[in-house]
Amino acid sequence: MVTLSPQLIENLDLSAGGILGQSARIDPFHVRKLNEDDMVEELDMSDELLKRLKAENIDALISVVGGQGLSILYKLHRKGLNTVCVPRSIDNDIASTSVSFGFNxxxxxxxxxxxxxxxxxxxxxxxxxxxxxxxxxxxxxxxxxxxxxxxxxxxxxxxxxxxxxxxxxxxxxxxxxxxxxxxxxxxxxxxKKTQKEESTSSLKASLSPLATGEASDHxxxxxxxxxxxxxxxxxxxxxxxxxxxxxxxxxxxGTPTAVDRQLGMAYGAGALQALKAGKNGVMVAFVPPEIKFIPLAEAINKVRTVSADSEFLKIADSLGIYCGR
Known part of the structure; x- marks a missing residue:
C-alpha cells in the first residue's frame, strides 16, 4: 500500500499516474494459485481482501477502474464494502458516462x-x-x-x-x-464468404491445426x-x-491532457462529495453539463458502443471516410 499524503500528491510527476498500479486483472473472487499438487486452482479471496481493508482502517474505497473493475467492485459492495467508482477507459466504452477518464x-x-x-x-x-x-x-x-x-x-x-x-x-x-x-x-x-461445410464445435475448430484467431473464444x-x-x-x-x-x-x-486533468479532478471531487453525502455503491458519471452518481448495478455489464446514427459516423461519411457502410 502507498500512503497518500498531501506532500506526496503535490510532488507527484504528472506522468507518474502508474504509482498506484492497476489490479483489474486480479479478480479477488477468482485468484489463481498452485495447490499442494502443483495444480492451478481458483480461490475466492474476497473475504481476505475485506479483512485487510478493515485492518488498515479503510472506511471507504474510491476506485478508478474499467468495466471489469466495476463488476468486481459491485460484488465487493454487496459483501459490505463502501465504495465509489470513477470510470477509467481509453476505449471510452463504459456505459452511463459520456467520457471516461483517460480517453482524451x-x-x-x-x-x-x-x-x-x-x-x-x-x-x-x-x-x-x-x-x-x-x-x-x-x-x-x-x-x-x-x-x-x-x-x-x-x-x-x-x-x-x-x-x-x-x-x-x-x-x-x-x-x-x-x-x-x-x-x-x-x-x-x-x-467473409460463407462456404458449405460440416458443422464443427467451437472448441474443436479452435484446436484445429488450421485454426485462425477468429475460430472461437477458445x-x-x-x-x-x-x-x-x-x-x-x-x-x-x-x-x-x-x-x-x-x-x-x-x-x-504519457502525460495526461488538460481535458483529462480537469476531468480527473472533477471525478475525484465528485467521489468525495458522494461519500460525504452518504452515497455508496455508485459510479461517478459525467452527463454534460453535470456530474451524476449512477448505481453500480446500472453501470455494469454494459458497453457504450458507436450507434448507427452517431454524429461521428455522419461526419466521417461527409468527409469521404469509409466506415464499412
Whole structure:
C-alpha cells in the first residue's frame, strides 16, 4: 500500500499516474494459485481482501477502474464494502458516462501517431494500416481517424467487406496521391464468404491445426491481428504495397491532457462529495453539463458502443471516410 499524503500528491510527476498500479486483472473472487499438487486452482479471496481493508482502517474505497473493475467492485459492495467508482477507459466504452477518464489522453496520442503514420505512408508511397485500441467499441478509432483524415476507419460495430474497402482505396489512390491511411480498431469485424461445410464445435475448430484467431473464444487473440488481416487482405486485392502498424496499448503512457486533468479532478471531487453525502455503491458519471452518481448495478455489464446514427459516423461519411457502410 502507498500512503497518500498531501506532500506526496503535490510532488507527484504528472506522468507518474502508474504509482498506484492497476489490479483489474486480479479478480479477488477468482485468484489463481498452485495447490499442494502443483495444480492451478481458483480461490475466492474476497473475504481476505475485506479483512485487510478493515485492518488498515479503510472506511471507504474510491476506485478508478474499467468495466471489469466495476463488476468486481459491485460484488465487493454487496459483501459490505463502501465504495465509489470513477470510470477509467481509453476505449471510452463504459456505459452511463459520456467520457471516461483517460480517453482524451489516449485520443490525443493516437491522433499524433496517425499523423506520423500518414506522413510516413506519403513518403514511402504505401498504404498504412494502423491498429488502435477498441475491442468492443470504436470510439478511439473513429474519432482519431476523423482527426487524422484517414481514408477508412474500421470499427467493431460495423462489419467491413475488404473488397469494398479495396475499391474505395483504388478510387482515392492516384499518381498525385500514391498513399493511404486505414485505421483499424482491434475488435474490427470482417465479412467473409460463407462456404458449405460440416458443422464443427467451437472448441474443436479452435484446436484445429488450421485454426485462425477468429475460430472461437477458445483462441487467444493477439495484438496486431486486425491490422495484419486488413493489410494482407488489401495486398491481395490492390497493387499498392501495404504495411501494418500497431499502436495498441502503448497509448496508456504519457502525460495526461488538460481535458483529462480537469476531468480527473472533477471525478475525484465528485467521489468525495458522494461519500460525504452518504452515497455508496455508485459510479461517478459525467452527463454534460453535470456530474451524476449512477448505481453500480446500472453501470455494469454494459458497453457504450458507436450507434448507427452517431454524429461521428455522419461526419466521417461527409468527409469521404469509409466506415464499412
Amino acid at each position: 489522453s489516449a485520443l490525443s496520442f493516437t491522433i499524433e501517431m496517425l499523423d506520423r503514420a500518414r506522413q510516413a505512408a506519403q513518403s514511402a508511397r504505401k498504404i498504412a494500416v494502423v491498429e488502435v485500441q477498441g475491442a468492443q467499441a470504436g470510439w478511439l478509432a473513429l474519432q482519431a481517424g476523423i482527426a487524422a483524415c484517414a481514408d477508412a476507419v474500421l470499427i467493431p460495430e460495423i462489419s467491413c467487406d475488404l473488397k469494398i474497402l479495396a475499391g474505395r482505396l483504388k478510387d482515392k489512390i492516384s499518381p498525385r496521391r500514391p498513399y493511404g491511411l486505414v485505421v483499424v480498431a482491434e475488435g474490427a469485424k470482417f465479412i 483462441v487467444i487473440h493477439r495484438s496486431g491481428m486486425a491490422a495484419e488481416t486488413v493489410a494482407t487482405g488489401l495486398q491481395l486485392l490492390i497493387a499498392e504495397e501495404t504495411y501494418p502498424l500497431v499502436i495498441g496499448p502503448w497509448v496508456r503512457g
